[in-house]
Amino acid sequence: MQQRPKLGQNFLVSPAAQAAIADALGDVSRRTVVEIGPGRGAITAILAARARRLVAIELDRNFTANLREQFANRPSVEILEQNVLATDFAALRGAEDEKLLIVGNLPYYITSDILLRLFRFHASIERAVVMVQREVAARLAAHPGTSDYGVLSATTQMYAHVESLLTLPPEAFSPQPQVHSTVLRLTMAPRFDELQVAPDEFLPFIRSCFAQKRKVLSRNLRNAGFDVPAIAVALEVCAISPQARAEEVGLSAMAGLFRQLRRP
Numbered sequence: 001m002q003q004r005p006k007l008g009q010n011f012l013v014s015p016a017a018q019a020a021i022a023d024a025l026g027d028v029s030r031r032t033v034v035e036i037g038p039g040r041g042a043i044t045a046i047l048a049a050r051a052r053r054l055v056a057i058e059l060d061r062n063f064t065a066n067l068r069e070q071f072a073n074r075p076s077v078e079i080l081e082q083n084v085l086a087t088d089f090a091a092l093r094g095a096e097d098e099k100l101l102i103v104g105n106l107p108y109y110i111t112s113d114i115l116l117r118l119f120r121f122h123a124s125i126e127r128a129v130v131m132v133q134r135e136v137a138a139r140l141a142a143h144p145g146t147s148d149y150g151v152l153s154a155t156t157q158m159y160a161h162v163e164s165l166l167t168l169p170p171e172a173f174s175p176q177p178q179v180h181s182t183v184l185r186l187t188m189a190p191r192f193d194e195l196q197v198a199p200d201e202f203l204p205f206i207r208s209c210f211a212q213k214r215k216v217l218s219r220n221l222r223n224a225g226f227d228v229p230a231i232a233v234a235l236e237v238c239a240i241s242p243q244a245r246a247e248e249v250g251l252s253a254m255a256g257l258f259r260q261l262r263r264p
Contacts, residue, residue, distance in 0.1 A: 009060075011039050012105055012131070014172040017183075022046040024129040024165055024185055025101050032094045036084050036104025036114065036130075041067050043103065048077050055092055057084050085113055089121035099188075102128035108179075111136055112152060118186075119159040127187045128160075134167055137182035144250040151210040154251060155203060160186040195255035205258050209246040217246045226261055234260035 012018055022043055025033065028051040038044040038056040044067065047054050054077045058064045064081040071077040080087075084104075093100060102125055106114050111132050118128055132140070141162045142148035156162060163185040170176040192199050208224035209217055217240070221231045235242055238256045240249060249257070 009037070009039055009107065010105075010173040010175060010177045012042060012168075012172060013174045014168065017166070017168055017172050018042050018046060020166060021103060021129055021131070021183055022050070024183065025103055025127075028052070028101060031101050032092065032098060033101045033103060034089065034092055036102065036106065038067060038079075039063055039105075041070055043105075044071070044077070047103070048074050052076065053094060054078070055080060057082060057087055059083055085110070085117055087117070089118070090124040093124055099126035100124055101126060102130070104128075105131040105181075108133050108136075108177075115140075115152075115156065119155070122159050122188045122190055125188050127185060129165070129183065129185050131168075131181050131183045134180040134182045137164060137167075137184055140184060145248050147247070149247045150213060151207055154206050154210070154254070156186070157251060158192065158199075158203070158206075159188060159190050161189045162186055191251065195252060197255050197258055201262075202255065202258055206246075206254065209249075209254065213245070213247065215245070216242070217244050217249065218242055220246065221261070230261060 030052050032053040033047050033051040035044055035056045038058050044056050048071055057080045064079050067079045118125060138148045139150060139152050140156045141164055142153045165183045165185055167180055167182045169180055209220050211220050218231050222228060234257050237260050238253055240253060
């Protein structure tokens with residue numbers, strides 16, 4: 001009887017897609033690569049032959065046992081049985097000045113949580129090649145002024161440059177999911193210094209702006225506790241329409257609005 005996958009896993013079985021994902025990391029011969037959720041080890045096998053060091057993070061005990069047996073003769077491969085949401089990525093760096101390369105087929109139900117974990121450790125990561133549900137990928141890469149643009153888009157683009165590489169049909173997986181999947185490359189390029197905002201203050205502000213997406217931005221700001229006259233002045237100074245919704249405002253304008261509202 002075929003073993004049923006745990007944790008909602010859908011395994012990539014297309015050799016061409018597996019190779020494309022590994023290739024998207026670039027030259028890894030002198031790098032540390034961290035793979036999230038290696039499962040049965042298809043991409044792991046490709047990277048094990050290329051990377052100077054490969055760390056695979058897998059939560060399922062059955063898979064970790066199989067992976068350790070499969071790569072027992074490769075000292076450059078380390079299998080960690082742990083939750084990626086509790087992983088200290090900074091501790092995985094081989095040297096203080098080294099930045100990690102990340103790769104993984106992210107479980108759909110915790111995609112946002114994993115991305116936020118990666119962003120928390122952005123200083124230790126150069127880029128990540130991740131596979132996510134197609135609809136989520138559209139939101140991550142969305143531009144202001146489109147219906148897909150939201151708090152996840154804004155947060156992601158504050159930390160990274162987003163590239164859509166390829167989209168895969170359900171037939172590329174086993175068992176087949178009911179959705180298409182898209183491979184993204186996230187190159188860490190934080191914009192906080194450029195936009196003169198602090199992450200621990202600006203990110204909650206963004207969440208407040210998108211709290212009720214159908215409401216105009218000024219209403220969300222009022223609900224967040226900002227003074228009505230101050231909102232009107234800030235919108236005017238930043239050349240943002242009083243009827244604008246958060247999805248219509250780019251990051252530069254949003255940062256300007258934040259700075260204006262924070263002025264004494």
